[in-house]
Amino acid sequence: MAIERILIVDDDFIIRKSLEDMLRKKRYNVVSAPTLADAQRYLAKGGFDLVLADIRLPDGDGTTLLDHINSSNKPPLTVMITGHGTIESAVNCMRAGAFDYVVKPFSPAEIEMVVKKAGAFDHIRRVNQHLSHQTGEGAGLIGESLAMKHLKQLIRKVARTDATVLIHGENGTGKEMVASELFRISSRQDAPFIKVNCAAISENLMESEFFGHEKGSFTGATERREGRFELADKGTILLDEISEISPALQAKLLRVLQEQEFERVGGNKTLKVDVRVIATTNRNLLRSVEKGEFREDLYYRLNVFPLEVPPLRERREDIPLFAREFLKRCGRRHGLHLDGFSEAAMKVLMEHPWPGNVRELQNSIERAVILVEVGKEIEPEDLGLVSSVPRGAIVQTPPPVTAAPVETLHAPIAEPAHETSSIGQPIPLEEVERQHILEVLRGAGGNRTQAAIILKISIRTLRNKMNEYKLAGLVAEDVVGDEAEMPG
Numbered sequence: 001m002a003i004e005r006i007l008i009v010d011d012d013f014i015i016r017k018s019l020e021d022m023l024r025k026k027r028y029n030v031v032s033a034p035t036l037a038d039a040q041r042y043l044a045k046g047g048f049d050l051v052l053a054d055i056r057l058p059d060g061d062g063t064t065l066l067d068h069i070n071s072s073n074k075p076p077l078t079v080m081i082t083g084h085g086t087i088e089s090a091v092n093c094m095r096a097g098a099f100d101y102v103v104k105p106f107s108p109a110e111i112e113m114v115v116k117k118a119g120a121f122d123h124i125r126r127v128n129q130h131l132s133h134q135t136g137e138g139a140g141l142i143g144e145s146l147a148m149k150h151l152k153q154l155i156r157k158v159a160r161t162d163a164t165v166l167i168h169g170e171n172g173t174g175k176e177m178v179a180s181e182l183f184r185i186s187s188r189q190d191a192p193f194i195k196v197n198c199a200a201i202s203e204n205l206m207e208s209e210f211f212g213h214e215k216g217s218f219t220g221a222t223e224r225r226e227g228r229f230e231l232a233d234k235g236t237i238l239l240d241e242i243s244e245i246s247p248a249l250q251a252k253l254l255r256v257l258q259e260q261e262f263e264r265v266g267g268n269k270t271l272k273v274d275v276r277v278i279a280t281t282n283r284n285l286l287r288s289v290e291k292g293e294f295r296e297d298l299y300y301r302l303n304v305f306p307l308e309v310p311p312l313r314e315r316r317e318d319i320p321l322f323a324r325e326f327l328k329r330c331g332r333r334h335g336l337h338l339d340g341f342s343e344a345a346m347k348v349l350m351e352h353p354w355p356g357n358v359r360e361l362q363n364s365i366e367r368a369v370i371l372v373e374v375g376k377e378i379e380p381e382d383l384g385l386v387s388s389v390p391r392g393a394i395v396q397t398p399p400p401v402t403a404a405p406v407e408t409l410h411a412p413i414a415e416p417a418h419e420t421s422s423i424g425q426p427i428p429l430e431e432v433e434r435q436h437i438l439e440v441l442r443g444a445g446g447n448r449t450q451a452a453i454i455l456k457i458s459i460r461t462l463r464n465k466m467n468e469y470k471l472a473g474l475v476a477e478d479v480v481g482d483e484a485e486m487p488g
Contacts, residue, residue, distance in 0.1 A: 003077075003119040004224075004269075008032040009039040009053035009065065010081065015104075019052060022108050023115070036060035040068055047215060047224065048076040050118050052111075055082050055089050062093045070097050074223070077118045081106075123233065126226055141174075141181045142325055143318035147310040151178070158305045159186045164257065166242075166302045167280040169309030171453050172359030175280040178309055179238045188276055191235030194228045199241040199458050206249055208265050210256075217266020227264065229256060233273045242279040242302065243288060244460055250295045257301045277302070282456065312354040312361065319349050319361070326362045327378070330369040338369060339377045348380045356453045434469040437462070441471070 006023055010016045011034045023030045031048075033039040036057045042048070051069065055062035062080050069075045080101040082090040090101035099121065100114050141152060158165055159182050167175045176195070183193045201209050208218075212227030228237060239245075245253065256262050261272050279302050288294035312319065323341060331337050341349070354360055368382040437455065444450035452462045465471075 003028070003049045003115060003122060005029040005031070005048050005050075006115070007039065007042055007048045007051045007053075007076070009034075009036070009051065009057065011035065011054065011056075011058050015054075015081075019111065022111065026112065026115075028115075034058075036065055039065060043069060043072070043076075046072070046074075049122065050115065051076050051078045053078060053080060055080055055093065062089065062098070063096055066093055066096045066098060077122060079114055079118065123231075126231060141177055142321050143315060144321065145315040145317045147315045148318060151307065151309065152181075154307055155182050156185065158182065158307075161305075162187075162276050164277045164302055164304040165279070165307060166285075166305070167278065167307045167309060169280070169282065170311050170357055170456060171282050172357035173309040173311055174358050175282075175309050176238070176240060178307060179240075179278045179280065182278060183236045183238075186236065186276070188234070188236050192232050193236050193238070194232040195238045195240060196228050197240045198244040199460060203246050206245060207252065210249070210253070211262045211264055213265035214267040217264070221266070224264075227262075229262060229273055229275055230271060232275045234275075236276045236278060239277065239279040241281060241458060243281045243283045243285060243294060244458055247293075247295065250298050254295065254298045254301060257298075282458070312357045316350055320346065322358060322361055323349055323365060326365040327369065330362075330366045334369060336369055336374055338372055339375060342377045342379050345378045345380050345383060348383060348385055352385050360453075430469070433465070434471070437465055437469065438471060 006028050008016055008019050008023075008030060009032070010019070013034070016032045016034065020030050020032055031042055033042055036059045039051075039053065043051075051065075053062060053065050057065075066078060069078055075097075077099040078093075078097070080090045080093045080098050081104065082101055083104045090098075090103075094101060099118055102110055102114055141148070141155075143149075155178065165179075165182060167178050169175045169178075180193070183189060196209060198206070208221075208225070208227065210227050210229055212225050212230055213221050215221055215224045239253075252262065256273075256275075257277060260274060261270050263270055285294055285299050285303070289296045289299050312322075323346070327338060327340065349361070356363075364383050364385060365378075367384055368378045371382050372378050437451075440451045440454050441448070444454060448459055448462055452459045455462065457465075
C-alpha cells in the first residue's frame, strides 16, 4: 500500500510507455523521464515512493542516479533495469543502495512482483520507524487473584479471534498491558502493533494521526505521511483512552471499523486496510452516550467483547507480586540492588488504598529504590505513603527527594470561597463540584496529572472543568506533567 507514486527512467520510448500503461492500470500514479537530467528534476520535487531506472541512459548511468537519490532526506526505493550484458553493473548498483533489479526483456508479472515486494518492504520500514519511538517498560499481566485469573481466561478466548475489544478500567490499572497481552497471543502477533494515546494528541492533529495526510493538505504538511491505521495494516491498533476523540472523528472512526477503509487528510484515494482494533477507556461510555458525548453506534461497534480490568484495591493479594517485580525492574534499571521489603513496609503496601492503582505502586517503589541504601530493606518511610488513608481520600504526592521546588511551575492556588446562605439554602451542585476540584488541586500541589488521577477523569476533562469554573487562572501551566502521557 505504501507504494503510490512511481518514477520511470528509460530512454527507450516503447519500454517507458508500456511500463506507464501497465502501472497506471494497477492504479499507481506514474511519471516518466527519458534522461538522467529529467529524472533529477522530478526527484527534486519529491513525493516518489519507487524509481524504476535503466542503468544505461544517454547522459549518465545508474550509479549517478543512485548517488542523487540517496543524497535526499527520504529517498525512494530504486529498482534498476538492465540488459543481459550488464547484470554485473546491476549488482554493483544494489551494493550502492538499489533495492532490486530486473533483466530485459521482462514480463508484466515480473514488474508487478517487484513493485509489490518493494511495497511490502517499505511498509515494514515505516512501521519500524514508528515503533522505534515507542519506548517504555511494561508491567505485563502480573497477578494470581481470582479476578486476574478470570481476566486472563477471557483474554485467551478472544485473542484467537479478530473481534474488536473494549477494555474498561480506572487510570493506572494496566489496560495497555492487557491489550499487549491480547496482541501477544493472537494470530496477528507477527504483524504490526500500533498504539495511539488519544488523550495525548491535540484534537486538530488527531485525524492526521489516525489516517495520515497528503503533502500540502494543511500548513506544515510538507510531505505525505501514513497514519496509524495504515501502519497497522494486517496487524492490530490500540486506541488508548478512546473517549477523548471528538464527535467529528468518531463518525470517521466508525466508518473504518465497519468498512475497513478511509482517505488521508487532503486526499481522495480510498485506502483499504485489514486491522484488528483494541480500545481502552477509563470512563463509563454508556453514560457518555446518554450525555451525547459519545456516539451510540460507535460504542456498540467497539464494545463487541468488553474486558474489565479490576482496580488494585480489589485484588490486594496481587500487591506482593507487583511489588517484588517492580523492585527487580527498578533495581536493574538504576543499577541498584536492595534486599526487599521489611514486614512493616509490606503491611503499608497492603493497606494503602492505591487511588493511582498499579502505576502509583510502581512509582512509589521506584522512589524507594532511589532513596534506600544498597543492600538494605525498604522501610515504610521510604515509600512516601500513608498506611491509613481512607478510601476516596486525597493522597498527596511525596515531595521531590532533592532540589527545592521550582516556584514557576505552580502558581499559588487561592483558598476556595465556601459560600453559605443566610437562610440556609443548599449550595448549588456546580459550586460543590468547583470547590471539590479546587481542593483536589490543592492536595496535589497544583499538579493536574495527579489531580486527574485522584478525580478519576482525564486531563482534558479536568482542563475543561477548570475553564468552565474559571479556575485556569488559579494554576500556572504545569509544563512538567500536564501533557504527559498517562498509560492505561
